[in-house]
Amino acid sequence: MKNILVTGGAGFIGSAFVRYMVDKYPDYNIIVYDKLTYAGNLDNLLPIHDAPNYRFERGDIADETTVERVCTTHEIDTIVNFAAETHVDRSILDPHAFVHTDVVGVYILLETARRLGIERFHHVSTDEVYGSIPEGFFKETDPLEPNSPYAASKAGGEMMIRAYHVTYGLHTSVTRGSNTFGPYQYPEKLAPFFITEAIDDRPLPLYGDGMQVRDWLYVDDHAMAIDTALHQAPPGEIYNVGGEHEMHNIDVTRLILKLLDKPETLIRYVTDRPGHDRRYALTNGRMRQHFGWAPQTDFETAMKHTVQWYRDNEWWWRKIKSGEYLEYYKRQYGERLAGN
Ligand code: NAD
Ligand code: TYD
Numbered sequence: 001m002k003n004i005l006v007t008g009g010a011g012f013i014g015s016a017f018v019r020y021m022v023d024k025y026p027d028y029n030i031i032v033y034d035k036l037t038y039a040g041n042l043d044n045l046l047p048i049h050d051a052p053n054y055r056f057e058r059g060d061i062a063d064e065t066t067v068e069r070v071c072t073t074h075e076i077d078t079i080v081n082f083a084a085e086t087h088v089d090r091s092i093l094d095p096h097a098f099v100h101t102d103v104v105g106v107y108i109l110l111e112t113a114r115r116l117g118i119e120r121f122h123h124v125s126t127d128e129v130y131g132s133i134p135e136g137f138f139k140e141t142d143p144l145e146p147n148s149p150y151a152a153s154k155a156g157g158e159m160m161i162r163a164y165h166v167t168y169g170l171h172t173s174v175t176r177g178s179n180t181f182g183p184y185q186y187p188e189k190l191a192p193f194f195i196t197e198a199i200d201d202r203p204l205p206l207y208g209d210g211m212q213v214r215d216w217l218y219v220d221d222h223a224m225a226i227d228t229a230l231h232q233a234p235p236g237e238i239y240n241v242g243g244e245h246e247m248h249n250i251d252v253t254r255l256i257l258k259l260l261d262k263p264e265t266l267i268r269y270v271t272d273r274p275g276h277d278r279r280y281a282l283t284n285g286r287m288r289q290h291f292g293w294a295p296q297t298d299f300e301t302a303m304k305h306t307v308q309w310y311r312d313n314e315w316w317w318r319k320i321k322s323g324e325y326l327e328y329y330k331r332q333y334g335e336r337l338a339g340n
Contacts, residue, residue, distance in 0.1 A: 001120065001231075003029045005076045007061050007109065008083030010034035012185040013124065013177075015044035017082065017223040022048045024227070029053050031074045033067070034083065035060045037097075038324050043316055044184045061105035067112045078120040080230060081109055084157075087188050088128075088148045089332055092274060095149035102150070106157035110164040120171050121161070122230045127178045127215070127242065129155040132277035139283050140176070140238045147275045158238075165236040173233035175226055177241040178282055182219030182302065183309040187317050188328070190214075191303075194253055195310045196317050198262045205333050208272035210250035213279040217243030218297040228293050239290075242282035245299040255300070259307040270336035 004021070008014040009032030022030050030053055034040045048054050055074070059066040061083045070076070083105060085091065085098045106123065113121050130138040131145035146152040158174060165172040181191040194204045225241040233239065250267075257264055287293040310317060 001028060001078050003031065003074050003076050004078040004080060005031050005033050005071060005074065007033045007079065007081045008040075010036060010040040010042055010044055010056075011082060011086070012039075012044070012182075013180055013219055013222055014082035015184055016182065016219045017080070017226055018045060018054070019048050020220070020223045021227065022051045022054050026053055029055070029074065031055045031057060031070070031076065033057050033059055033061070033070055037085070039086065039186045041184075041186070041320070062100055062108050064108050064112065067108055068116070071112055071116055071118065076116075076118060078122075078230070079109055079113055079118060080122045080124070080226065081106065082124045084154065086150065088150045089188070089273060090328070091148055091150035091153070093331060095153070098149050098153040099156075102153035103156040103160070107160050110160055110170065114164060114168050114170055120230070121164075121173075122226065122233075123157065123161050123172065123174045124226060125158055125174050125176045126151070126154050127176050127240070127280045127282050128277065129158060129176060130280075132279055133281055134279060137281045137283040138240065140240055140286055147277055162236075169235075171235045173229050173235070174238040175229050175241045176238065176282070177222050177225070178215040178217045178243050178280060180217045180219050180222050182306050183313070184316070185219070187320060188325075190249065190252065191256070191306065192310065192317070194256050195260070195307055196321070198257060198260050198266055199311065201262070201266065203268045203337055204253055204266050205268050205270040205336055206249060206253060207270060207276060210248065210253065210269065212249050212276060213246050213281070214249065214252075215242045215281055216245045216247060216252070216299055217241065217295060218299070218302040221295040221297050224296075225287060225293055228287070228291050232291050239287050240282040240284055241287060242284050243295050243299070244284060245295075246281060255303060256307065259304055268337060270333070
């Protein structure tokens with residue numbers, strides 16, 4: 001590994017991975033390739049902006065010509081793909097971009113890798129491809145039963161990866177991460193949305209009864225798991241990456257309010273998300289057994305740090321909460337919160 005293309009590296013988890021890798025591997029050249037959609041943000045990469053082993057190229061992973069040009073120019077030998085449309089609620093409002101990026105985009109990356117003889121292809125996937133599980137834990141060999149257009153498009157991308165490994169012998173690997181939180185997360189997902197809304201004493205719209213369960217993973221643990229799999233996974237393998245910290249949404253919400261010293265009266269129970277998965281849960285058995293990897297971060301400490309980060313970095317999120325963000329907020333929450 002010498003020249004790594006990190007697609008989607010200006011997003012939340014991708015940028016955490018890039019900041020980590022640039023520092024840890026001064027001998028690698030890290031080239032971020034990102035379309036800079038509403039969720040992509042070069043501010044996320046400011047801490048390493050001047051690092052000699054970092055470059056940025058703007059482009060769409062579904063644009064074959066540009067992907068090929070960038071891979072050739074930088075003599076790319078490894079691709080790590082974070083690029084995706086990632087928000088379930090947006091996928092319910094309009095699935096089109098999800099199929100474009102999460103299915104077609106993945107195919108274009110794979111095809112480029114095959115044509116140019118790129119040695120390694122790691123893909124960042126999600127626990128949502130399995131669907132919901134009332135009890136117990138999903139393992140990597142379980143069937144995929146995705147329920148939202150987001151989850152379905154991520155599962156579609158994974159199927160292409162499987163085919164490129166089996167048919168063409170491409171050295172692929174996949175990690176399926178659980179709900180990730182931490183600094184620099186676009187304020188539409190539960191944690192950063194509720195933290196930033198609560199700072200402004202605005203209502204927190206909790207879907208349904210708030211008793212859905214997610215397994216919370218700190219972003220630095222997620223980045224380290226991907227580094228581990230990238231260097232050690234045998235060809236064609238898939239690994240779950242869970243936070244091993246299940247919580248009901250209402251309890252995450254209460255913790256955020258407590259950390260901000262805000263009242264629980266900010267909570268509003270609103271109309272549920274259609275097709276809302278009740279519970280996600282994974283076993284990390286394979287990551288633990290193969291590589292000795294386990295999440296290192298204590299959940300409460302990490303959430304405390306995250307809340308403090310949003311308090312200290314209003315410059316980062318206040319400018320995001322305008323324009324397109326407000327349009328989306330109105331579509332998603334306008335009716336839900338009216339009269340509440
Ligand atoms: P994000 O929405 O913060 O960032 C996505 C990035 O991809 C942005 O920088 C965006 O500009 C870029 N992008 C989108 N479409 C593109 C395209 N067509 N071409 C090039 N770049 C494009 O997402 P995230 O939360 O950092 O998630 C990163 C990856 O991790 C995704 O593949 C997601 O499915 C997966 N994942 C996320 C979570 C989570 O909880 N956030 C959990 C498990 C897995
Ligand atoms: P989210 O951050 O969108 O992640 P995902 O749906 O991919 O797990 O949501 C996490 C949980 O929080 C999920 O059960 C939906 C719920 N949720 C709300 O109750 N209200 C909200 O406004 C949002 C964004 C999420």
